[in-house]
Amino acid sequence: MTIRVYNTLGGKKETFETVEPKKVRMYVCGPTVYDYSHIGHARSVVVFDVIARYLTSQGYDVNYVRNFTDVDDKIIQRANELQMDSSTVAEKYIEEFNKDMGALNVQRATYEPKATEHISTIIHIIEKIFQKEAAYQVDGDVYFSVASFPEYGKLSGRKLEDMVAGARIEINPQKRNPMDFALWKSAKPGEPSWESPWGKGRPGWHIECSAMSSRLLGETIDIHGGGKDLIFPHHENEIAQSETAFGKPFAKYWIHNGFVNINQEKMSKSLGNFLMIKDVIKSFHPEAVRFFLLSNHYRSPIDFSEKAMEEATIGLEKIYSLLQRLMDQFGTKPETKYSQGNVWDQFCKAMDDDFNTAQGIGILFSTVRDLNRLLDNKDGNFTDQEKEEIMTSYADILRIGNILGILSLSPGQYFQEKRQKYVKKHSVDPEKIEQMIRERTEARKVKNWAKADEIRAQLEDMNIILEDRPDGTIWKFKE
């Protein structure tokens, strides 16, 4: 089956063909670690996590690099504010990043390098760029000369002349061209620095990705990804540097994810509406967050709101409820003997078309409805063929969950976790609820409906909903 990928370079969908057969070299720009990770980071990381999982499921050997920018002006500034060492600041937020992404069930990349671990490679590449006469030194700073790279602008679709005319750039008299960017920055006293042929300093922002990508994956890679905002200047500059240094294409496919808005506004410092992952998962289950993030196509913007999260939660629970039902009726998870079925095929078809998780989720819901219908109608009396069908779809749902990184818990665990979270947040007493339910059950036994309904109403006031099932009464929080 062929996979089609939208390539920012060229602006259209292309057939996905790797440099080496069945091997994927993928590099995704990670965060600059000077603060907690926000929901926008989550989207990018989750989207590429799903892409890596999917490609792996299709038989590719995926070599995935996700870096940390651990030396940078903002980190230095933050370190000064906190009166800490900048590497300590970076370490702290790397740890927080891993904690957040772990909670979101993100798989670890093959390599998760830090810029500071690759200083010698960075210096080596800058030297190569000097050899190509595309770099120049001004005191201790080194700049890349965009005029030396005729294709500059090919990713973002801009022309040098237009950009310079745009004049929103601060003119730095040291630069030959206003669009030139730093490869190496000289160190001011007290700043973290490394020895280099140009004196003590640190790498510019863009060069680290060129270095780590080529070092860990090779000079031409298959996928280079990141948020849309990185297209210019970051990725444009990476292309200029790498292709100048190595004289070959840097990346075949450029994949960029869209933004997360908050209540229809862009997250920004001035609005103070940065939504941190650690806060979001206090209110919503991490799987619901993932489910939400994947419910739109990855290139479209997505609007985060309380309502949207509630809908995502309802959707996720609809699936978990079916899984609960299946488990109650057929025991534990379907054995591996149930091969990939029609549902999985449909899902793959959606994913093959530029990783269309939104469509994939639609398939998931249709399947849930089909299975519920079958379960409703047959009342437990299934022919062997029907059982086979059910178990195949059941297995497919779990397979899809595994690609999307959801449905990783048993339904029991999921609802338990959710309940515990609520109990903790609202300090309710489950024992008391159980007691009330027992009283109601007694009342129902003697057909004292008035009393039963009264208890139900009392519980409803406590935001609790009851479900009378054949095997007993269960309760849930309404929220």
Added chain:
RNA sequence: GGCGGCAUAGCCAAGUGGUAAGGCAGCGGUCUGCAAAACCGCCAUUCACCAGUUCGAAUCUGGUUGCCGCCUCCA
């Protein structure tokens, strides 16, 4: 000012040439002591607007309007 994107029901959203997936909400029904859950049915003759290409367009082309992003740190 330059570049790019988007516009599909009450809401969210998929669909890029073959006659509108899916979800949420709502309404009617089955089930239930009553509910809930689940299921069934209803819910866009139409895809911002205007022209054009085509046997055929939400999908392609040109134009209009509106919204958004990037060009400055940003996922």
